[in-house]
Amino acid sequence: MSMFDNISVVKKANVYFDGKCVSHTVQFPDGTRKSVGVILPSTLTFNTGAPEIMEGVAGSCRVRLAGETEWKTYHAGESFDVPANSSFDIEVMGDPYHYVCHFG
Amino acid sequence: MSMFDNISVVKKANVYFDGKCVSHTVQFPDGTRKSVGVILPSTLTFNTGAPEIMEGVAGSCRVRLAGETEWKTYHAGESFDVPANSSFDIEVMGDPYHYVCHFG
Numbered sequence: 449m450s451m452f453d454n455i456s457v458v459k460k461a462n463v464y465f466d467g468k469c470v471s472h473t474v475q476f477p478d479g480t481r482k483s484v485g486v487i488l489p490s491t492l493t494f495n496t497g498a499p500e501i502m503e504g505v506a507g508s509c510r511v512r513l514a515g516e517t518e519w520k521t522y523h524a525g526e527s528f529d530v531p532a533n534s535s536f537d538i539e540v541m542g543d544p545y546h547y548v549c550h551f552g
Numbered sequence: 553m554s555m556f557d558n559i560s561v562v563k564k565a566n567v568y569f570d571g572k573c574v575s576h577t578v579q580f581p582d583g584t585r586k587s588v589g590v591i592l593p594s595t596l597t598f599n600t601g602a603p604e605i606m607e608g609v610a611g612s613c614r615v616r617l618a619g620e621t622e623w624k625t626y627h628a629g630e631s632f633d634v635p636a637n638s639s640f641d642i643e644v645m646g647d648p649y650h651y652v653c654h655f656g
Contacts, residue, residue, distance in 0.1 A: 450562060450563055450564065451560045451561060451562050451563060451579070452560060452561050452563065453560045454558060454560070455559065455560070455561060456555045456556060456557045456558070456559070457555060457556050457559060457561050457576070457578055457588060458554060458555050459554055459555060459556065459588050459609045459650065459652055460554065460609050460610050460650045461574070461588070461589070461590040461648070461650055463590060463592075463648050466592070467571065467572075467574075467590075467592040467648065468571075470565070470571075470574040470590055472561070472576050472588055474561055475555070484561060484563050484565070484576055485565070486565040486567060486571075486574055488567075488570070488571040505563045505564050506564050544565070544567050544571065546563065546564045546565055548563055
């Protein structure tokens with residue numbers, strides 16, 4: 449599905465790492481929040497508060513979760529889980545990586 | 553109003569100028585589309601097809617419409633109109649400029 453329907457969107461974007469990552473927050477009727485975003489070519493480290501599921505929408509990325517040595521590649525349609533109060537390294541090369549971030 | 557309610561959002565972002573401008577398209581129940589986006593510090597030239605109204609959400613920018621010599625500054629809460637099949641130069645300095653683009 450290429451769209452989320454019947455939601456609210458926060459007009460102001462979330463800008464991280466000088467714009468290497470930009471997302472917009474969307475809110476569902478049940479109060480659940482997700483973000484739709486894009487990561488430009490770069491290698492970044494994100495910290496999590498709540499657990500996250502990162503779902504690829506377009507492009508691909510390589511990810512290394514905290515405490516792991518192996519990088520894994522994820523394409524559009526694939527997801528990876530990040531535990532609460534953790535972090536992950538993400539590398540995007542070539543085309544931007546578009547994602548949906550599910551919290552909770 | 554900081555959010556749009558009861559809308560759909562396209563999950564994949566629109567990425568322009570190597571990511572200096574990133575937006576997400578939102579669709580209203582009547583089929584109207586707008587985009588919510590952000591421009592990072594840069595000077596860019598945008599071309600329009602349909603006429604646009606650019607509404608500032610946060611930050612500020614300087615704008616010079618096609619055929620004009622003067623740059624005008626626009627802050628959050630202010631808007632500027634761009635005719636169809638035209639262009640404008642926009643300069644963002646310091647903080648990102650967040651906007652809603654109304655087509656039509």
